Amino acid sequence: MHNLSAKYLRQDALPYIFCPGCGDGQVLNATIRAIDDLGIREDIAAVSGIGCSGWIPVYLDIDVIHAIHGRAIPFAEGLKLSQPKKKVIVFTGDGDCVGIGGNHFIHAARRNIDLTVVMVNNYIYGMTGGQKAPTTPLKATTKTSPYGNAERTFDVSQLAISAGATYVARWSTAYPVQLEKAIKKGIEHNGFSFIEVMTQCPIQTGRNILKERDPWKMMQWYKENSTIAKKGQEPEAGKILLGELQAQEVPEFTQLLAEVRREFTVEDNN
């Protein structure tokens, strides 16, 4: 086992439940490196929803809440409000975050509460057997769209930006170094950070959508079908736009809340 993993994982909980070649373990690797680099093991807490991606933080030997489907963000907001000094990182899936949890997500982004949300986008409901998600590509076949998906797709990073998220980055598992940097930046950023990771699910996405079940070839597919955002340059049409898509300093919610409270209390005393 890798040295850092031996330091940060709950050994008694291993092996991971993830299928062979699953990207979730790669996202966990990047997270461990980010936490170690920042040296914040004692100051960080993780929250996750339900789905395969909800298992990512469970193996970390830090404070973790494995919450309920779609509600990772509300649990995390509660934690952040009660312990504003904690860095709170959320792991969620595409179905968890913008399917059942869509409204929580946009309002947390609007409040600009200091959370780091890492969303694993595998285009599908992985854990439950490959049903279509709000992120499933148009015309793709899944268990619940056997003739092809007739619904348009959410561009979740764009949605986050529109809703008010102040740090947004999108990478795929084929860019592990950039992903680690984005997670680090997201944790350090004071405000709502959203990191979308295009991740291979060799079992469900592989069988149903990409028709390619080799994890490495799936990672290459994501690489070939994406383009990295460059300032002042139009992105290539039809490709997944990767890179840092938003970075802004805007007043943060827990601080605004404390400010409002202070002002209120002063008036009360008069």
Added chain:
Amino acid sequence: MKITIDSRYCKGCNVCIDVCPKKVFESSNSRSNAGYLMPEVAHAESCINCALCERLCPDTCINVEKEGA
């Protein structure tokens, strides 16, 4: 380089074989604890310690260290 693959957790996905720019790993006939066919370290001397295998092993089985470190 001293490269180890943890047979307790390897699931034989072979991402390490594909990602290594120096072709350090090869498939083998040995099996991991869970019964998957594991890769083996065939060319440790070619390793440039780029850490891509460590970063991309989904089950975090691989560790690379400088010999004698």
